[in-house]
Each structure stands twice: as structure tokens, then as C-alpha cells.
Amino acid sequence: MSDSKPINPGDALKALLPPLALARLGALRLADGAASVVLDVSGLDALERERLELAVKEALGGAPGVKEVRVAMTADKVSRKIIAVGSGKGGVGKSTLSANLAVALARLGRKVGLVDADIYGPSQPRLMMVEGRKPAARDSKMIPIQSPYGVGVLSMGMLIEPDKAIAWRGPMASNALGQLIDADWGNTEILIVDLPPGTGDVQLTMLQRHKPAGAVIVSTPQDLALIDAKRAMQLFEQAGVPIIGMVENMAGYVCPHCGEVSDPFGSGGAEATAEQLGESFLGRIPLTITIREQSDAGTPSAAGDGPEGQAFMAIARRVATWLDNQ
Ligand SMILES: Nc1ncnc2c1ncn2[C@@H]1O[C@H](COP(=O)(O)OP(=O)(O)OP(=O)(O)O)[C@@H](O)[C@H]1O
Ligand SMILES: [Mg+2]
Structure with a gap:
């Protein structure tokens, strides 16, 4: 019929x-x-x-x-995990690590986004080769800019003119950060947030409003940087954010000519500090001209298979394992 x-x-x-x-x-x-x-x-x-x-x-x-x-x-709400990358001292390599960690996690098959929370010195557009691009919006949410490395990127630098940053007050910065984090991240599972140095408003808002799943703390091997790193870890812990572990950056200078390794800032200090505090040590990144050049060229070392790329991949594997065990 x-x-x-x-x-x-x-x-x-x-x-x-x-x-x-x-x-x-x-x-x-x-x-x-x-x-x-x-x-x-x-x-x-x-x-x-x-x-x-x-x-x-x-x-x-x-x-x-x-x-x-x-x-x-x-859409089902995606359970997205935020990983904050912080340090006590400035200039120790948070942005470099954030970019490379994001790229490395994407290479491991994770769906990763990267938020550059630094209003005064946004660096991710350059590092991720999306400089000058402005995000579009859908339903009043920003759409992340796709980098060539399979990682979506949003940066404070995309919201403000570089010379206006100085006029921003704490609440403005905090609201802008909220827009970046609550953007249209689609199926992104891991959001890496590159924090500005120190323990100011942006960091505090970050911890209070957008509760990261964990924090990665970057330090150089110098004693002074390590003291500041300890302070940053305390801040995270007081806010109830677990420390995933410490990364030692700029450890051991590899001479590009002879390959000899010297230690301008010492080496091993972060691992010892992590052990002393009962935190995990995630790995060591050497100080090399390659990392600096690749960063400036917008081609993160983790996108390639050189020794630097492998060092970042090793850290990313530990972070991925940590996340999987949550
Ligand atoms: N392992 C490394 N080898 C060589 N150069 C590096 C390394 N790590 C970082 N750099 C360089 O050091 C400078 C500072 O690094 P980066 O911007 O990542 O630090 P930061 O902690 O984010 O700084 P800020 O506190 O200003 O945000 C950059 O020029 C970067 O290319
Ligand atoms: Mg930075």
C-alpha cells in the first residue's frame, strides 16, 4: 500500500x-x-x-x-578547558611558550584556541602570523582568526590601537578579556591564555571570572625569576587554580656555530624549584637564536621538527596527559 x-x-x-x-x-x-x-x-x-x-x-x-x-x-555546550600561561617576571617567554604550546597541542590532534590577554604588549598576532587581521562578529560574538597552524587566535591587540592601551583602566581590560574568552570558539577544547606579566587586574579577573583548569608557569633559571615564579604560583593556588607545572625557558644557550651549550642564566633552577614546591616540571626550552628568529617570523618552532620544536612537543604531551587525567 x-x-x-x-x-x-x-x-x-x-x-x-x-x-x-x-x-x-x-x-x-x-x-x-x-x-x-x-x-x-x-x-x-x-x-x-x-x-x-x-x-x-x-x-x-x-x-x-x-x-x-x-x-x-x-549546540551542546562544549566543556572547554582554559590553560593560563603565567610568570612572575616579564620577558621570560610566556608568549613564546603559549604560541608553541598551542601549536604543539594542535599537532597532537587537540582543538586549540589561543587568547592573548596582554593589553600593553600583545605578541600573539606576530607570533602566529595573523598580524593586522581584525576579527568579524556573529551574534555579537567575535570569531577567532585562523592562524596557519590550525589554532584560532584572538588578541587584545585586535581590539585596541597600540598607542591607546595606556589609557585603558582595569575594568575595560577585564571586559575586553571576557569578550576574547567568550568568543565564538566553536568546538575548541583547550583555550591557552597568554597572560601579561605580574599579578595585576587582568590576571586576577582571569582567575576569578574564567576559572582556568590549570596554569603553566614559565621561568628562566635565574634565582630572581624563580622567586617571582613562586609568587605567581601562590597567586594561582590561592585562587584555586591548580598548577600544571613549571617550564624552564632560556636554559642553556646553544651556540649556532659549534653547538656548544653554555648557561648564561644557569640551568636546572626551575626543576629544583618545582621539586622543592612539590610541583611538576614540564620541561626545558633552550635559549637559541632559532626560537627568536622563528618567533619574529611568525613561524613557531613547534610547527617544525627541529630540536626546539621537539622540546615544545614534549611539554605539550605532558600538558595533554595532565588534562586527560582531570
Ligand atoms: N628560548 C628562547 N630562545 C631565544 N629567544 C627566546 C626564547 N624564549 C623567548 N625568547 C625571546 O625573548 C623575548 C621575550 O619572550 P616573550 O615575549 O615570549 O616573553 P614574555 O614573558 O611573554 O614577555 P612579556 O612579559 O613582556 O609578555 C622575545 O623576543 C622572544 O623571541
Ligand atoms: Mg608576553
């Missing part, structure tokens, strides 16, 4: 949808010439959602009885 049910106009339209949209179809109704389509976009990033929406509009746009296509999207 053939099906004698009257044809629902929505059902007729369904047949026009591409399989990708059909697989994600929540509801489809046609009323007064308006086709309302609800799609489940869980797990899709901003670009994929945009493509899906376009495909649906194209498929239904010219259909009989359809004057307008409205697409609504729903």
Missing part, C-alpha cells in the same frame, strides 16, 4: 537538503512562506557552521512556496 498521509510541506523541503544538513536537522517548518530550519551544530567550528547555513539557504531558497529561509543553530 502506498503512503496516503498528506505531504507535509516541511517534508517536501527536507528532500532538498544536502545530506550534511539532513544529518544535523533538528526541525524544519514552513509557515507563511518562511522556512525555519533548526540545525544541531555541535562540534562544528565557526567556518563549518557558516558553510552549513549557506548550503541550507541555497538548497531551500528557490523552493516553491519559500520566500525566506531562517536558520537557527543549537
Whole structure:
């Protein structure tokens, strides 16, 4: 027997949808010439959602009885984990580590985003080769800029003119940081946040409002930097943010000519400090001209397979294991 049910106009339209949209179809109704389509976009990033929406509009746009296509999207809330990268002292390599950690985690198959929370010295646009790009917005949320390394990036530097930063007050900076963190991160699982140095407003807001899953503390091997690193760790711990571990940066200078290793800032201090405090030691990054040059060129060392890239990959593996055990 053939099906004698009257044809629902929505059902007729369904047949026009591409399989990708059909697989994600929540509801489809046609009323007064308006086709309302609800799609489940869980797990899709901003670009994929945009493509899906376009495909649906194209498929239904010219259909009989359809004057307008409205697409609504729903998604399961992704449980996103924030990793804060901090230090006590400035200039020890937080931004370098943040960029490379993000790229390395992406190479390990994680879905990673990178937020540059430094208003006074945003460095991620340069490090991640997205300089000069301004994020678009959808539903009043910013859409991260895709770097060539499979990592979405948003930076305070994309929101403000460099010479205006000095006029920013604490609450403005905190609100701007909120916009970066609550942006349209799609299916991003891990958000790396590159903090400015010290323990100012931005750091405190970060800890209070956007509760990181954990913090990575960077230090050079010098005693003074290590004292500041201890202070930063205390700040995180007091705010209830677990310390994932310490990274020692600029440990051992590798001479580009002869390969000989010397220790301008000493070496091993961070590992000893971590042990003394009962924290994990995540790894050591040497001081090399390659890291500085690759950073300046916007091609993070972790995107390649040189010794520096491998050092960052080793740290990323430890961070990934830590996250998996949460
Ligand atoms: N392991 C390294 N080898 C060589 N150069 C490095 C290394 N780590 C960082 N640098 C260089 O040192 C400088 C400071 O690094 P970076 O900007 O990452 O530090 P930071 O802690 O983020 O600084 P700030 O506190 O100003 O935000 C940069 O020029 C960077 O390229
Ligand atoms: Mg920095």
C-alpha cells in the first residue's frame, strides 16, 4: 500500500537538503512562506557552521512556496578547558611558550584556541602570523582568526590601537578579556591564555571570572625569576587554580656555530624549584637564536621538527596527559 498521509510541506523541503544538513536537522517548518530550519551544530567550528547555513539557504531558497529561509543553530555546550600561561617576571617567554604550546597541542590532534590577554604588549598576532587581521562578529560574538597552524587566535591587540592601551583602566581590560574568552570558539577544547606579566587586574579577573583548569608557569633559571615564579604560583593556588607545572625557558644557550651549550642564566633552577614546591616540571626550552628568529617570523618552532620544536612537543604531551587525567 502506498503512503496516503498528506505531504507535509516541511517534508517536501527536507528532500532538498544536502545530506550534511539532513544529518544535523533538528526541525524544519514552513509557515507563511518562511522556512525555519533548526540545525544541531555541535562540534562544528565557526567556518563549518557558516558553510552549513549557506548550503541550507541555497538548497531551500528557490523552493516553491519559500520566500525566506531562517536558520537557527543549537549546540551542546562544549566543556572547554582554559590553560593560563603565567610568570612572575616579564620577558621570560610566556608568549613564546603559549604560541608553541598551542601549536604543539594542535599537532597532537587537540582543538586549540589561543587568547592573548596582554593589553600593553600583545605578541600573539606576530607570533602566529595573523598580524593586522581584525576579527568579524556573529551574534555579537567575535570569531577567532585562523592562524596557519590550525589554532584560532584572538588578541587584545585586535581590539585596541597600540598607542591607546595606556589609557585603558582595569575594568575595560577585564571586559575586553571576557569578550576574547567568550568568543565564538566553536568546538575548541583547550583555550591557552597568554597572560601579561605580574599579578595585576587582568590576571586576577582571569582567575576569578574564567576559572582556568590549570596554569603553566614559565621561568628562566635565574634565582630572581624563580622567586617571582613562586609568587605567581601562590597567586594561582590561592585562587584555586591548580598548577600544571613549571617550564624552564632560556636554559642553556646553544651556540649556532659549534653547538656548544653554555648557561648564561644557569640551568636546572626551575626543576629544583618545582621539586622543592612539590610541583611538576614540564620541561626545558633552550635559549637559541632559532626560537627568536622563528618567533619574529611568525613561524613557531613547534610547527617544525627541529630540536626546539621537539622540546615544545614534549611539554605539550605532558600538558595533554595532565588534562586527560582531570
Ligand atoms: N628560548 C628562547 N630562545 C631565544 N629567544 C627566546 C626564547 N624564549 C623567548 N625568547 C625571546 O625573548 C623575548 C621575550 O619572550 P616573550 O615575549 O615570549 O616573553 P614574555 O614573558 O611573554 O614577555 P612579556 O612579559 O613582556 O609578555 C622575545 O623576543 C622572544 O623571541
Ligand atoms: Mg608576553
